[in-house]
Amino acid sequence: MSKLIIANWKSNHNLQTAQAWVNQVLPAVAEAKAELVVAPPFSLLAPATGLLANSNLSLAVQDLSPFKAGSYTGAVCATNLVGLKIKYAILGHSERRRHFHETDEEVAAKVKQALVAGINPVICVDEPYLASQHQALVQAGVDFSQSNLTVAYEPLAAIGTGQSADLGQVSQVISKIKELFGSVAVVYGGSVTAANISDYMAISDGVLVGSASLQGESFVKLVQQV
């Protein structure tokens, strides 16, 4: 299985800058050895589906409604994504938990919705909450033996700070996650750059990258390290 590089744009980019990113990135990463995924804001998913058609990049959403289609103003559910090239859903990101007060139970409900829709969840977790985050997923009936689950270990102190986490510590937590969750892929996220991506790729199943993925040139540099 090839390792993952997920570019999380968060609440950045617009149609014009997204087009420029794609134009710069696609020709430079066509021979990439890793599986490449980009997570734009919801508003850019439809144009991105067109821009990435026949490319080796797939799309992720940065969130998903915990509900099915219905009267939930402002929510984007899996049904709303049918027809778009969405392969993954980043769920329970610490910024969602912090700024939007998402609970472990809500994250678990979102994971269920993604699985029902055939979208692969990338579930963001952190210490010291691994056990309770895992428990909420178990209680919601998430089956970890499914091969399409990815867990992202994202230590809060490393996200967007330029202070990537200690490799030894990341390695330990990855083993702990694999023990607890079973046979899931585990990626690392937090201040990944072209200078450190090879180290994190060596001890994990891939990386989730924010800041260093925003500029096309910087994302290409990341991919070229692998």
Ligand code: PGA
């Ligand atoms: P960062 O963000 O690469 O800017 O630290 C990572 C993330 O939030 O997933």
